[in-house]
Amino acid sequence: MHLLFRTLLLLFTSSRRSPLSIWGNSSLPLRVLPTDIDIAMHVNNGMYFSLMDLGRFDLMARSGTWKKMRRRGWTPVAAGETIAFRRSLQLWQKYTIESRIIGLDSKAIYFEQRMVVDGEVYARAYIATRLLSKGKPVSQEEIIREFGAPPADLELPEWIHEWRETNALPGARRPAPHAWA
Secondary structure (H helix, E strand, O other): OOOHHHHHHHHHHHOOOOOOOOOOEEEEEEEOOHHHEOOOOEEOHHHHHHHHHHHHHHHHHHHOHHHHHHHHOEEEEEEEEEEEEOOOOEOOOEEEEEEEEEEEOOOOEEEEEEEEEOOEEEEEEEEEEEEEEOOEEOOHHHHHHHHOOOOOOOOOOHHHHHHHHHHOOOOOOOOOOOOOO
16 A cells, blocks of 8 residues: 555556566666665665565556456466565665566466666565456466467576475465464
């Protein structure tokens, strides 16, 4: 909710930026705002994922897939995320969010995203997302039919499969009882 107005503004302004392929790279220039920082005066670790949402929305809007998704009633949701930090983004600092799809499988679409300042990576994240329609997953076949086939050389890194397997929770229809081991 805290980025609702920025997201709406981004969706409006992205249509004025150069178009992209959904399989291309998005570069979204931003500046660290007071609402992005924590008590240590740098971007809060949780805020990185929220800001990266803007990068994915920029890619979807500029490629036209956002309109296609809305027309079909598809909703994107995060299924898994991991991030590594190298340097802190400071108040008023200019940076870009670099976003690209690195592959997809039968369960998710995988993004790599980076926070970059002057050509240097400050943080890098991998995000597994799903598209839902009426609460049910959209199949890979439907996604490719709507967005077009990915480039032939787009191959999901092998470690992604292990990451998803070792970090995934049971599906919503299966029990996931809480008990510390």
